[in-house]
Amino acid sequence: MLDEEQVEEVFRRLSEAMPGRIRCAKGPKGQPDAFRSCIACMLSAQSLDRNTAAATKALFKLARTPRAMLKLDEPTIAAAIKPAGLYNMKARNIRAFCAALLERHGDVVPDTREGLMALPGIGRKCADIVLQFTFGTDTIAVDTHVHRVCNRIGLTSAKTADRTAEQLEARAPEWAFHEGHFWLIQLGKRVCKARSPQCPRCPVNDLCEFAAPLRA
Ligand code: SF4
Known part of the structure; x- marks a missing residue:
């Protein structure tokens, strides 16, 4: 792994080369409140953005609050969210999430990582994304691009x-x-692509461990 100085230098360069929060922040699938952000995040697991968007739109046409959501049975939710895949499991999680939210927090989504992650269906990625986009907490949420x-x-x-x-x-x-x-997500989408990293034009190619053999 890179040392402390190198890590700092990577972030310094990315801050200069990549777009930041203001220009590309849309929130989790554009959802306006914490409850809907959580649901959209749950739906996005192993789903393409356009399929998640279709499922989210169909579900929120039926219900927009935890109470309204719990009035829907599992097959109804599953049918609405089918485009996002894993729909039976996700429907189960959505109902469990709504029930726990109402029971523990009176339908107010908690604004801490611990509180969010204690709710069914919410893992670290969803918790951090909701914290970052909905509550404005400074945290580096890790999706597949950031991880890579x-x-x-x-x-x-x-x-x-x-x-x-x-x-x-x-x-x-x-x-x-x-x-x-x-910065990291944009580096992943624009330069350090999953199948074809564009190392020669990457702003951190002299520090990157993956690119070290290219420098030899
Ligand atoms: S040098 Fe290559 S592997 Fe390293 S971050 Fe840049 S594009 Fe990705």
């Missing part, structure tokens, strides 16, 4: 996105927490 680029560069050395998130929290400089998610 962090481990290629050597910012982290982790097999799972959750572990990457823990390591980033410990290793990234504090000033990078506000926009780090956006």
